Amino acid sequence: MLAKSTAVFLVFVLNGVVFGSWAARVPALAAQVGATPAGLGLSLFGVSVGLIVAAPIAGRLCAAFGSRAVMVLGAVAGFVVLPVLGLTTSPLQLGLVLFVLGLTVGLLDVSMNIAAVTVTRLLNRPLMPVFHAGFSVGGLVGSLVAAFAAAVQWSPLRQFLILAVLGVAAVALVLTSLPAEAGERSRARSGDIVVGGPSPARRPVLWLLALIALFSAVAEGASADWTALFLVKDRGVPDSLAAAGYSVFSIAMALTRLSGERVERRWGPYRMLVFGASLAAVGLLAAVTVPVSVVAYVGFAFAGVGLAYSFPVTMSLAGAAGRRADGTGGEREIGFVTTIAYAGFLGGPPLLGQLAQWSGLGFALGAAAVIAALIVPAVVLVIRTRRRECAPPAVSAPTM
Known part of the structure; x- marks a missing residue:
């Protein structure tokens, strides 16, 4: 039986495999359905809608029933759902299938x-970047x-069918090792007190x-x-190398995240975020402005x-903001932050697709650098x- 931390890490890997396997075949999928850059951006809009619809539902489901059932x-x-992408023949079909895929990824994400926050609390270690390294490893795989598949001229359908069989088998292997917290309904039935706290939408932080x-x-x-x-389009690189x-x-993201525990202990979460954002902006600008x-x-x-620490550190801070006195909590807070984050996936593809249509892909990626x-x-x-939240309340002077 695997350790809980190892099992959760492997789930992050599997999520990355799903994402990386289709994201890297975007050129082939675009050619398959005959999409223009703007049309492709609208198709990618589907996965964003699915993500943003699923995120708040996933948070509530995890709070009620525990994260293991939702993860599986x-x-x-x-x-x-992944192989169905290989059957699409129009941008509309691609967008609809990506919507369903977005729902599944949102639940899993x-x-x-x-579950990762649960494990970090049990071990008392800042492991969120390391867990997210698993996603990057999966994206790499x-x-x-x-x-x-592109080099040997496999169709997306053939590639996705093989990954589907292997992926479902991998989920079965880690199933029993995943953390199985009871969820709020089960704790309430057993007599434990569950404190919901203020609505996440009412907290500026x-x-x-x-x-x-x-x-x-x-x-x-x-x-x-x-x-x-x-x-492919701007640098003339073959599909296989692209x-x-x-x-x-x-x-780069995976290797950086693997060192996240050590870096966070030394620098703290806020310095990690500031330095990383600056480096990411410089890197994207260099990629699109230097024609090499x-x-x-x-x-x-x-x-x-640069982007390696942003999402995991933010999730960790959100979970900490919702922690209850009994050491549990944070489900709603993580769901809330994730929902807003997915608005980036919701608005990003069509916006950048339009920018690419009007001014080229280089300009669109330059806009991403500014963001x-x-x-x-x-x-x-x-x-x-x-600092304002943690500051002691002012004590008024006694009146005479």
Whole structure:
């Protein structure tokens, strides 16, 4: 039987495999359905809608029934839906299937983050970046498989069918090792007191954390969705090598996240966020302004390093903001922040698709660099808000 931390890490890997395997085949899927850049952006809009619809539902389901059931449902459903992408023949069909895939990934994403927070509390270690390294490793595996499939001229359908069979088998292997917290309904039935606390929407610090996650989601989503197409269209790179562009991004992100526990203990979460956002912005700008393919790969690597900590650290801070006195909690807070973050996936693809249609993919990725840079002032506001929340209340002088 696997350790709980190992089982949760592997779930992050599987989620990354689902994402990386189809994201790296975007050029092939676009050709399959005959989509223009703007049309492709609208198709990618489908997965964003699915993500944002699923996130708040997933948070409530995890609070009620525990994260393990939701994780298993999301993971299995994601692998089952994946091959259907290979059957689409129009941008509309692609968008509809991506919507369903977004629902499954949204359920899995929220539930695995809640399970990860549970494990970090049990071990009392800042492991969130390490868990998210699993997602990057999975994205790397998925993109490398996609690069191989493109090189040997496999259709997306053939690639996705093989991944579906292997993925469902992997979920079955880790099932019994996943953490199985009881959920609020079970605790209430057993007589434990469950304190809900204020609504996340009424807490300014959670809105700011959600804004950081949103900016990170836009920048990371742009790197995933448009890297391969940018390398093909703007740098003249063959499809097989272009698919490796996302691999470079994923490798850099995974290696950076693996060192996250040590870095967070030394720097703290806020310095990690500020430095990372600055580096990501510089990397994306370099990739699109210097007309050399090698520089583009290096720039995407910098973006991977810079964005590595943004999402996991934000999820950790959101979970901490919702922690109850008994050591549980944070489900609603993580669900809330994730929902707002998915608005980045919701608005990012069509917006960047339109920018690419009007001004080129380079301009669209440059806009993503500016959005990544906006994380810095958002972090400053989070620090100020937290200081106000933690400040002792003013004591009025006694009247005579």
